[in-house]
Amino acid sequence: MCCCCGGGDDEGCECRPLGFLLGLPFAFLALLLSIIGAVIWIIGLPLSCICPCCFCITVVVEFALALIKAPILVMKWFTSKIPC
Numbered sequence: 001m002c003c004c005c006g007g008g009d010d011e012g013c014e015c016r017p018l019g020f021l022l023g024l025p026f027a028f029l030a031l032l033l034s035i036i037g038a039v040i041w042i043i044g045l046p047l048s049c050i051c052p053c054c055f056c057i058t059v060v061v062e063f064a065l066a067l068i069k070a071p072i073l074v075m076k077w078f079t080s081k082i083p084c
Helices: 017-050 055-068 070-081
Strands: none
Touching: 017 055, 017 070, 055 070
């Protein structure tokens, strides 16, 4: 029986504590990058509104959004790769 689903089948069960624990240090590093991404996003968003024709600022803002999402993606990746 799975600890998260409560059912007998393991289909769709995402209870993987080992993957979660191994991913925590990397998620912490990604959290630091996410804070940097948030600062870049806060600075870049008004700049892209002031000058919408400057494509490079828009690319930097999109990259900052990817950095903000990094901790969640890191944890999802670690829990999907480690089977137990």
